[in-house]
Amino acid sequence: MLLRHTPTGLSERKALTINPAKTCQPIGAMYAALGLRNCMPHSHGSQGCCAYHRSSLTRHYNDPIMSTTSSFSEGSSVFGGQANILESFTNIFSLYNPDIIAVNTTCLSEVIGDDLVQIIKKAAEDKKIPEGKTVIHANTPSFKGSHVTGYANMAAAMVKYFAKNTGKCNGKITLIPSFIEPSDMSEMKHIASEMGIKYIMYPDTSGVVNGPMDGHFRMYPKGGCPKESVVASGDSKAAIAIGRFGAMSATRLLDTQCKVPVHAVDLPIGITATDIFVDMLRKIAGVSVPESIRLERGQLVDVLCDMCQYTYGKKVSLLGDPDILLPMVQFCKDAGMEVLHVLTGTPPGKVKLEERIRELYGDKVIVKAGLLCDMFMFQQLVQENKPDLIMGNTYCKYMCRDLDIPLLRIGFPIYDRIGQSYVPMVGYRGGMHLLLKILNIFMDRQDRDAEEENVELIM
């Protein structure tokens, strides 16, 4: 047994987190910053933070993840990190020549109290930032929120530093996706394009962390949202936060700073959430839904209608980030599955996570969110009431093996399977991939577990 010490039934804990269902803010900020074109994410703290975040993202994406660090020493930890970051700017611009440096703080620089606004101002005054180049920053203290918060804060920093309202609407719709795969960002752009909508999307990591192998390494791959587009988002007709936890900080700022009318939807995972997303796009843009999207939807609905005998009544437990969990729970409901447990380490804040899940599943579902809601707790719940399927990140594989429960890998991090960065789970086509994976899991189990005389040729 890999997790041999986890007792069944909840243990009371107030201080010890065991097997976290979240990680810290800076990694989310680094990921978001990779979604700007020609941008070097910079970690203001010890080397270890940057090394850990780069390693983690590299394991998840199997692609180069570039990010620099202020390489704090004990001295900078006492006297402040200004000298280190100023030296960093010089080295980064001269050696790596980005258009943008996106700084995230760490628990170390936050505790010291380094004032990034003042430091960046000073760097500009001292001509440490070359003409036409920009340094932006987000405060991402690791002792608050989670990786999703860090992502949200860096997305908001993009608005803060770049978005401008010139008074002339450009007719575009700004799409701010939450912490999600590059394949999902592409898929949302595909939907908007098919609908004939002019859009701006940021952060947009598609083409950055799922780039091709063509014999060349590019420090700044071809993807990412150009700075000019972020600037222009201040003139957009409307903005949509796609996934409230990760995207609403940015849209709120677009509202207050640029008076852009803003909306919020769940990530379009599954039929219902995608319907809402498409419908919102349609109404805001004043367009009709084209045949191509209707076809994608129809095919997904077709498969679900044909195969829902394999999903109906199946019990599922989910672990992950709130923006993924909410629509995923809805999709489980759409497919007739019963959700037993939903858990996230990300604090729910003002978003009505539990209420919305209860709207779908009533009192039967167990929802845990925030501090001390971790994978240890999740396992305890799962051991008490065993589901047919667990959805969660790679770390769930240990309990799944111990308990012989199949695992559908969703969210972050996925270190042990490939594909999530290439194949989407949002939109109708993403819903199709997701549904096929779920069906294959249940059907493989049925084939494995059926009595010999009950093995079905046709399913």
Next chain:
Amino acid sequence: MSENTQTTATPQKYELPISGEQFRDETAAAYSPKLGKKRKRQIIVNKVDDGDTVPEILANTRTAPGILTMRGCAYAGCKGVVLGPTRDILQITHGPIGCGFYSWLTRRNKTRPKTLDDPNYMTYAMSTDLQEDEVVFGGEKKLMAAIDEAVALFHPKAIGIFATCPVGLIGDDVHAVARAAEEKYPGINIFGFSCEGYKGVSQSAGHHIANNKVFTDVVGQLDAVKEGKYRLNMLGEYNIGGDAFELERIAEACGLTLHSTFSGNSVYDEFASAHTADLNVVMCHRSINYLAEMMEAKYGIPWFKVNLVGADATAKSFRKMAAFFGDSELIERTEAVIEAEMVEVEKVRSEIRPRCEGKTAMIFVGGSRAHHYQDLLREIGVITISAGYEFAHRDDYEGRKVLPTITVDADSRNIEELKVTADETRYHPRITAEDKAKREAGGFTFSDYRGMMPEMPAGTLVIDDANHFEIEKLIEYYHPDLICAGIKEKYVVQKQGIPMKQLHSYDYMGPFAGFKGAVNFYREIDRLLNCNVFKFAKAPWDESPELTATYNN
């Protein structure tokens, strides 16, 4: 052993197509004058004079801020590297959630509990997950409560507490909490590590901090002697990819009793009683030489350096262990094991070597691996034309003979250097001073490490703390056939069509140590150099991009 197995002799000289001096000067010119000057002291064209004298290299020095570096932090070196592989010391990271999360199973340290009831906490990442109010008002109370909960849930015999950056700054005293907890739970050994990430200049500081605490608080706590005639500890072997399993197998076959491994596949009791063994052999010199030195001073256990990566190096190292104990039966049995193991090794080697002969490699990793793996590559004819460590010190490059001349800078001065004296009751030198002197006169080396540079050909490039920019330049100048480094470098290299081997995680394979490990590694390098998937980088239409057309009139 037949003559033809001696394939690992180092060539004396290697001529790079573009001189190392030119590489060094042109690369350094891209930096600011100050940084360029410093890097020139860290990019060295190797030269080996009589008596193993090599040029001086600047090492264990700060990475310039803003540089894309391979390096990590002291916490990673302490919790991640040294203590992480131990399965029954319950480990609590005191700090915000990230550090505990990222060090959770990611180093591939394998472990094998003997029974289903044996404790194994390695699959559990535990953290106090400090929040803002605790950062403001102090986190010691939460840490104590976390220990209470850990004790109630897991009943461990030992608990290690690991401090992260903010903990040091807010003044939480992990040692005071550990002492208070020990009073509360007298049967449990509880100790803290001040391994805040900002300490030192790399992971290396964390190794030292880990060594110190393991030495003062764990080793010597249990006077239990394992059965066996030839009892030794293996230091600096972390069982990545199952390396320690393979070495355990060979040791057992030879008739050696491996008392403990620091720290692959290890348990607390083996650490606590390690002072009862008669020999320490050191694999990763950088991460654990401190412990070997201190155990010799306190308990009289001699140590020597071994290399168990590469079949020839493994054979040589096990011969040396047998020679240390000096028993003819042990020596004969060791020879028999080597002979038997080398059959498969030579079979695979002779099959693969012709396909790899003359290919060039570069290795930038660790504190010992950049050295050890050169032997392994050489066994199949691959030449390492540039190598360097990520976090080593001058002695790892130039040999321990330079130790007295190493200047301690401000970053290292804060890492405690323990003063160790002989234990009043338990110090007994395993061999007498005369015996030792006699053996040394016969060429047997104790307490020494020759370093990497004396074993590299003259003319090759030795680069300390090599960074992204320099690796890009190396590829541009020398087009190596293979690069070995870590996960952050992996895809940067592979996008350019050059195969890249991870030597921290082994790309989720292994073992690569010992005899079976050597065979695995030969096969793996054969795959990387000869599997040809990289040829697809260019599409057929890229070969002749100009469109030509003919008209049919």
